[in-house]
Each structure stands twice: as structure tokens, then as C-alpha cells.
Amino acid sequence: xxxxxxxxxxxxxxxxxxxxxxxxxxxxxxxxxxxxxxxxxxxxxxxxxxxxxxxxxxxxxxxxxxxxxxxxxxxxxxxxxxxxxxxxxxxxxxxxxxxxxxxxxxxxxxxxxxxxxxxxxxxxxxxxxxxxxxxxxxxxxxxxxxxxxxxxxxxxxxxxxxxxxxxxxxxxxxxxxxxxxxxxxxxxxxxxxxxxxxxxxxxxxxxxxxxxxxxxxxxxxxxxxxxxxxxxxxxxxxxxxxxxxxxxxxxxxxxxxxxxxxxxxxxxxxxxxxxxxxxxxxxxxxxxxxxxxxxxxxxxxxxxxxxxxxxxxxxxxxxxxxxxxxxxxxxxxxxxxxxxxxxxxxxxxxxxxxxxxxxxxxxxxxxxxxxxxxxxxxxxxxxxxxxxxxxxxxxxxxxxxxxxxxxxxxx
Amino acid sequence: xxxxxxxxxxxxxxxxxxxxxxxxxxxxxxxxxxxxxxxxxxxxxxxxxxxxxxxxxxxxxxxxxxxxxxxxxxxxxxxxxxxxxxxxxxxxxxxxxxxxxxxxxxxxxxxxxxxxxxxxxxxxxxxxxxxxxxxxxxxxxxxxxxxxxxxxxxxxxxxxxxxxxxxxxxxxxxxxxxxxxxxxxxxxxxxxxxxxxxxxxxxxxxxxxxxxxxxxxxxxxxxx
Numbered sequence: 001x002x003x004x005x006x007x008x009x010x011x012x013x014x015x016x017x018x019x020x021x022x023x024x025x026x027x028x029x030x031x032x033x034x035x036x037x038x039x040x041x042x043x044x045x046x047x048x049x050x051x052x053x054x055x056x057x058x059x060x061x062x063x064x065x066x067x068x069x070x071x072x073x074x075x076x077x078x079x080x081x082x083x084x085x086x087x088x089x090x091x092x093x094x095x096x097x098x099x100x101x102x103x104x105x106x107x108x109x110x111x112x113x114x115x116x117x118x119x120x121x122x123x124x125x126x127x128x129x130x131x132x133x134x135x136x137x138x139x140x141x142x143x144x145x146x147x148x149x150x151x152x153x154x155x156x157x158x159x160x161x162x163x164x165x166x167x168x169x170x171x172x173x174x175x176x177x178x179x180x181x182x183x184x185x186x187x188x189x190x191x192x193x194x195x196x197x198x199x200x201x202x203x204x205x206x207x208x209x210x211x212x213x214x215x216x217x218x219x220x221x222x223x224x225x226x227x228x229x230x231x232x233x234x235x236x237x238x239x240x241x242x243x244x245x246x247x248x249x250x251x252x253x254x255x256x257x258x259x260x261x262x263x264x265x266x267x268x269x270x271x272x273x274x275x276x277x278x279x280x281x282x283x284x285x286x287x288x289x290x291x292x293x294x295x296x297x298x299x300x301x302x303x304x305x306x307x308x309x310x311x312x313x314x315x316x317x318x319x320x321x322x323x324x325x326x327x328x329x330x331x332x333x334x335x336x337x338x339x340x341x342x343x344x345x346x347x348x349x350x351x352x353x354x355x356x357x358x359x360x361x362x363x364x365x366x367x368x369x370x371x372x373x374x375x376x377x378x379x380x381x382x383x384x385x386x387x388x389x390x391x392x393x394x395x396x397x398x399x400x401x402x403x404x405x406x407x408x409x410x411x
Numbered sequence: 412x413x414x415x416x417x418x419x420x421x422x423x424x425x426x427x428x429x430x431x432x433x434x435x436x437x438x439x440x441x442x443x444x445x446x447x448x449x450x451x452x453x454x455x456x457x458x459x460x461x462x463x464x465x466x467x468x469x470x471x472x473x474x475x476x477x478x479x480x481x482x483x484x485x486x487x488x489x490x491x492x493x494x495x496x497x498x499x500x501x502x503x504x505x506x507x508x509x510x511x512x513x514x515x516x517x518x519x520x521x522x523x524x525x526x527x528x529x530x531x532x533x534x535x536x537x538x539x540x541x542x543x544x545x546x547x548x549x550x551x552x553x554x555x556x557x558x559x560x561x562x563x564x565x566x567x568x569x570x571x572x573x574x575x576x577x578x579x580x581x582x583x584x585x586x587x588x589x590x591x592x593x594x595x596x597x598x599x600x601x602x603x604x605x606x607x608x609x610x611x612x613x614x615x616x617x618x619x620x621x622x623x624x625x626x627x628x629x630x631x632x633x634x635x
Contacts, residue, residue, distance in 0.1 A: 015560055022540045023422060172427060175531035180429035187425040187533060334527060396424040400536040407448055410539045 002050040003195035005057050011194050012388045020388065023395040024058035026411045030118040030398070031061045031139070035110070037077065037126035039066050041290065043190070043317070044123045044146055047390075050193050054391055065113070067106040067127045072098045080125045083156035084147045091156065100129055107133030119398055128163040140401050143167040146190075148314040148335070150176045169401045173315050174336055186397050189339065191390035192320050192381070197293035199324055202301060210298035214284055217252060221364050223330075224254040224303035226296055226322075229270040229287075232312040233257075234332065237353045239276045239283060241309065244357035246282075249364050256286040256299055300325045304370065305363055306347075309356050313337050320385045323347075323377035328370055330359045340385070346377040416552050416585045418544035418559070421566040423459050423535040425452075430532040434523040435480060438472070438530055439511045447500040448534035454494040454503070455569055456535055458610050459561070469606060470494075471530075472507060479524035485514045493606055498578050539566060549586060549593065553621040561610035568605055568613060580605075582617070596624045 009017040032055060036044045048064050055062035069077070076095040083089045107114075107130050114120050114130065118139040122128055124146055131141055143164045149157065149172075157179065164170060164181070171186045172178040178185050192199055211218060223242065227233040235255050242253040255273060270287065277283035288295055300306060306322030308331045315336030319329050323340060329347035331337040341347045348359040363370045383389075403409045430445055432438040442450070453471035468474040468490045477486035488510050497503040515521065524530070542563070546552040559567075567581040575584055583600050586593035599620040605613055 019420065019422070019560060019562065022420065022542070023538070026540075175425075175427045175533050176527075176529070178427040178429065185427035185429065187427050392422060393424055396422040396536075396538050399538045400424050406536070407534075408537050408539065411541065 002053050002193070005054065007195060008388055012382065012386060016388050020058060020392055020395065023392060023399065024060065026399055027395060028059040029061060031116065032119040032121065032398070033063050033065060033114055033117045034121045034123065035065045035067060035114075035127045035130065036123035037067050037069060046193070046196075047190070048123075050387055051391065051394070054387075058395075063113075065110055067103070067110075067130075069102050069126070070098075073102040077126045080156060080160060081147060083153040084125070084149045084160075086151045086153060088153050089156065096159065103127060103129035104133055106130065119401075122167070125160050125163070128160065131166055132163070140168040142397075142401065143170040145170060145172050145177070148173075148177045149179050152179070169397070171397065174339070176335070177314075184401070186400075188390065188393045188397065189336065189385070190315050190317060191385050191387045192317060192324060193387050194324060198297050199321055200297070202294065202298055206294070207298050207302055210295055211302055214254070214286065216254070216284065216302065220250045220252055221304045222252040222254060222302060223305045223307050223360060224256065224299050225307040225309065226256050226300065226318045227308065227310070228257045229266045229273060231269055232310055234309050234311050235269065235273045236276045237311075238307055238309050238356070239273070240353035241307070241356035241360065242283065244354060245360040248361050251360070251364075252282045252284070254284045254286065254299055254303070256284075256288055256296065258288045258290045258292065297325075300327060303327060305330060305360060307356065308332065308337060309350065309353070310334055310337065316340065320381055324381045326374040326378045328363060328373035328377055330356050330363075340380070342380070346373055346380055413585075413589050415545035415547040416582075418542045418546070418555060418563060419566050420540045420542050420560050420562040421570065422538045422540070422562060423456065424538070425456070425533050425535050428532045428534060432530045432532075433526065434521050435482070435485070435511060435515060435518075436521050438475075439508055439515065441532060442504060442507055442511070445532050446534055447504070449532045450500050450504050450507070451573070452534045453532075456533075458569065459565055475524070475530045479528040479530060480522040482514070482522050485511070485522075488514070495572070495604070495606055500573070537570065549589070549596070549621075552582070556614065556618045556621055559614055561614070564610045564614045564617070568617065596620065599623060
């Protein structure tokens with residue numbers, strides 16, 4: 001169950017919630033429809049699970065619709081996803097026609113609702129063509145791109161651009177991810193929900209249970225990287241950093257992630273990670289179910305230092321999550337990690353396993369620094385990367401998009 | 412009788428422009444043509460962006476020169492540009508170009524950034540909200556200052572400088588319109604450097620300035 005505004009006020013302060021209420025006053029009663037392609041699983045659904053109730057609590061008439069698709073539809077949109085992130089994929093004409101037909105069918109039963117809405121927010125490429133099937137649109141249509149499109153596979157992007165350039169505005173997570181568009185481009189970084197299972201406070205006995213479950217030694221320091229088994233996350237580089245650091249200080253390493261068995265590439269990386277860890281009993285490679293939120297939460301709280309040594313990263317919400325738990329982060333100098341890990345403040349940015357090993361040694365030696373950085377990290381997330389900031393920007397954007405040519409909007 | 416002071420609040424929303432630079436020459440060329448809102452945003456928008464109390468560089472151009480181009484000398488020079496000294500954004504734009512041209516002229520090669528460390532030009536839209544707070548007397552305004560949101564501080568003390576013909580903050584503008592002598596307080600507010608502070612520090616400085624003056628009903632401001 002998502003939290004209420006009162007519950008969030010206890011975390012972020014009444015003034016932040018007051019600001020949201022003020023912004024929402026100008027949007028009271030507005031009909032807002034969000035559309036995506038799945039009710040459960042994935043970051044977009046996670047966002048919509050808290051966003052819709054909070055918008056409603058603020059007086060907006062918000063709703064969430066999910067489009068239906070068949071196997072070829074999702075095969076096609078999975079290819080889009082890979083292509084937008086730079087993978088060269090060829091998508092057959094029949095798959096593309098199926099994608100459009102599927103959207104046409106969904107438009108049949110959504111049309112009335114979408115055409116009458118004041119705002120329609122379409123998430124990611126899956127429902128993007130709905131715009132063209134709703135010719136009598138009354139409100140503003142916004143395309144929300146959650147994917148890193150900084151270096152897309154051009155032929156696929158060229159196709160998708162045709163479907164999204166007609167929107168009134170688009171939202172991207174970072175300036176680097178955005179592609180030029182004929183409409184206003186808004187930048188809204190993602191956020192975390194402090195009341196979600198993944199982030200809420202846990203009782204000590206639960207932390208101890210997780211420690212015992214995985215045979216972690218409470219006497220020795222521990223570093224943790226939470227991520228899919230993906231080469232871009234460089235898990236083998238983390239093992240190398242651990243081995244270099246362990247020559248100087250006692251250490252345990254946890255590499256935990258999920259979903260590898262569903263993904264042929266992931267399974268391969270998982271095998272490489274197991275091989276790289278060899279017989280070292282202090283390296284714990286954990287393949288967790290996708291819903292093991294509380295376990296991940298506990299591991300992030302049990303660790304001394306969080307590591308996210310990615311060589312390519314979108315925003316890196318696992319970094320945000322660890323910082324929220326008061327952990328300093330050693331992160332790869334890439335993507336959204338740079339927005340969060342500020343050298344000597346919330347952790348360190350590194351480019352090599354050697355750099356990571358050096359910072360691990362430094363932080364374990366200077367415990368006072370580690371603690372200060374952890375406190376700063378939590379404060380930084382509190383002020384910048386919680387869902388209340390995300391919601392504020394959504395509301396601001398909705399007000400801005402109505403007056404889209406103006407730099408200044410006086411309510 | 413003068414109008415009461417209308418306390419406003421604001422929220423900024425960042426906008427991409429699609430303009431980017433990977434080397435110093437491109438940066439110069441883009442600065443010459445980008446929307447004036449970009450210049451403003453990269454100097455002042457940082458105040459409402461995630462950052463720490465003491466950032467290394469006050470503006471994004473200096474920060475990128477240092478971190479992206481590894482140009483410490485240029486970063487130092489750009490960091491010294493104080494946007495408060497320029498009443499028009501176009502003058503600020505010219506000063507930026509001047510400093511970059513100087514560095515280009517003395518360099519033997521054009522400094523480049525890595526492909527994933529380009530400079531992305533952004534700007535922002537500002538949504539202004541009315542808080543419905545209407546202090547009529549300076550003393551009532553003074554009582555509100557410590558409770559102002561950072562958005563209000565930004566709007567009345569930073570944003571005001573591009574809205575008002577005198578390029579002053581809103582508090583000073585209002586105080587000068589009252590039928591009493593508030594010049595000492597206006598002078599004290601004018602001495603606050605808004606550029607090298609965070610918004611919370613700025614709020615404390617404004618609060619201190621107000622507290623140095625007696626602001627009783629109907630009497631002139633005087634130093635305590």
C-alpha cells in the first residue's frame with residue numbers, strides 16, 4: 001500500500017507537503033490519465049502505484065490505464081527497449097504493424113476516456129501510437145520516456161520518433177538521455193519511495209535473520225553491490241576490487257541481483273561471476289527473486305559500503321536506495337551515478353577496479369569519514385530524490401505545459 | 412497607504428534544449444546562440460538543484476570546464492564571473508564568450524571532453540504561486556522571513572533581479588515604496604551577495620539584516 005501525504009510529511013516535513021498542495025490547487029479536478037503496459041513489475045509500474053493515489057489525494061482526478069498486448073507485441077517492444085539503449089536490432093515489418101494494430105485496438109476502448117482527459121501521460125514506447133488514434137484530443141498529451149536514449153540504434157529511433165514527436169511535451173530522466181524534439185522537453189530524474197518495502201526501516205531482528213540466512217560474518221566489514229548480472233554493472237570488476245582491497249583489510253563481498261535466469265545474457269554473466277569468485281567463501285553471489293525487496297533492503301542496511309561500479313548506467317536507483325539507508329557509495333563515474341555520488345561528500349566516483357579498491361580501503365580505515373558521508377548521503381536523497389520531489393515536478397510540469405511558450409507562469 | 416507585500420513561492424522545472432557541447436569551441440558557439448534562459452539557468456538554477464552547501468564552482472560553465480574539459484585555469488576564470496554585475500543577460504553572455512575566447516586564444520589546442528561528459532544546455536520554466544500571505548508592515552514581513560521556503564527566497568531575492576526595473580530584490584522594492592525611511596535596511600539588503608550563498612544561507616542573511624533594524628509600526632527604520 002502506498003503511503004499517504006501525512007505519512008510522507010513525517011519524513012520530508014510539512015512544508016514540502018504544503019508546497020505540493022499549493023501547486024495542486026491550480027490543477028484541482030483536472031482529469032489525468034496515465035497509460036503504460038504493465039500493472040506489476042518494473043520501475044514504471046512502481047512509480048504509478050504511488051503517483052496515482054497521491055495525485056488523487058491532492059484533488060486531481062487521476063487514473064491509470066494499462067494497454068493489453070500479445071506475445072509479438074511485447075517481443076516488438078522489448079526490441080524497442082534494447083534498440084533505444086543502443087543495441088543494433090532489426091525489427092520486422094510484420095512486428096511493427098502488429099505493434100500499431102495492438103495500439104489501435106487498445107484505442108478503441110480507451111478513446112473516450114483519453115480524448116476527454118485534461119492530461120494524458122503515456123509511459124515509454126509501448127502505448128506511444130495511442131496519440132494518433134485519438135484525433136479529438138481535448139487535453140495535453142505528454143510522452144514520458146524512462147529509457148536511456150542517449151545513443152539509440154538510429155533506425156529504430158527514427159521509427160519511434162514518428163510516434164512521439166506529435167506530443168505536446170516529453171519528459172526524460174536526464175538531459176543526456178533526451179533526443180531533440182519539436183516540442184518542449186522536460187527533465188525529471190527518478191526517485192524512490194521511502195515507505196516502500198525496499199526502503200522502509202527494518203527491525204534489527206530482520207537484519208540479523210538475513211545476515212544468518214546468507215552466512216555473513218558480523219565481525220568483518222562487508223561491501224555490497226545490488227544489481228542485475230549484467231556486464232554494464234561490471235560485477236567481475238567488483239570482485240577484482242574486493243580481491244585487491246582484501247590484501248589490506250578483512251572483507252566480505254555480496255553481489256546480489258535477480259532475474260538472471262530469464263535472460264540468456266544474464267545467465268552467462270552470472271556464470272562468469274561464479275567463476276571469478278572461485279572458492280572464496282567470503283564472496284556471496286546471491287540470485288534473488290524479483291520480489292525480494294526486504295532482503296535487498298536488509299543487505300543495503302547491513303553493508304559498510306555500497307558499491308555500484310557500473311561502466312554504463314541509466315540513473316542508478318540502487319545508489320539512491322543505498323544512500324537513503326545512510327550508506328556511502330563507491331560508484332562508477334557514469335550516467336546518473338554522477339548526479340548522486342559526489343566525491344568526498346556522499347562517496348567516491350571510480351573508473352577502475354583499482355580505484356574502487358583504493359576507496360574501499362580508505363573508507364574502511366577512516367570510519368569517521370564513512371559515517372559522515374553516510375549521513376550526508378541520506379540527507380542528499382531526502383532533499384532531492386524522494387518521490388515528493390518527483391511529484392512536485394510532475395505538478396509543475398502540468399502547470400507549465402498548459403502555458404508552454406512562457407518562461408514564467410504566475411498562478 | 413502602500414499595498415501589502417505579496418509573499419510568493421515558486422517551483423522550477425528544468426527543460427532540455429537538445430543543444431550540447433563537447434569541446435571549448437562548441438561551448439563558445441552554443442553560448443552565442445542559445446536561449447537567454449539557458450545562460451540564466453546555468454548561473455542561477457543551481458540554487459534550486461541538488462548540490463552541497465559549498466560547491467566547488469558556482470556556475471555550470473566553470474564546473475564543466477574543470478570536470479569535463481580538465482581546464483582548471485578556465486574554470487577559475489569562469490567561476491569568478493559574478494552574474495549580479497550584469498543587469499542584462501546579454502551582457503553576461505558576452506562576458507562568458509570573452510573569457511572563453513581569451514582561453515582559446517592562449518591554448519595550443521581546443522580542449523575536449525569525453526563523449527559521456529558533454530555539456531548539455533538546459534533552461535527552466537518557473538511557476539509562481541501565491542501563498543496568500545500579505546504582511547502590511549515591515550515588522551510583519553520580518554516575522555515571516557525565517558519561515559520562508561527556499562522557493563520564496565529564490566523568487567523574491569534572485570528572480571526579482573530580472574523582473575524589476577531597478578534590478579533589486581522584492582523586499583527592497585517594497586520597503587522603498589513605503590511612506591517611511593527604510594533606506595538603511597534597503598542598503599543592508601543591497602550589501603548581501605546572493606551569488607555565493609545557498610538559499611538557506613541567504614534566508615539567514617536577510618533575516619539578520621531585518622533584525623538589525625527596528626521595524627515598529629509607523630516608525631522609520633533605525634539601526635538597533
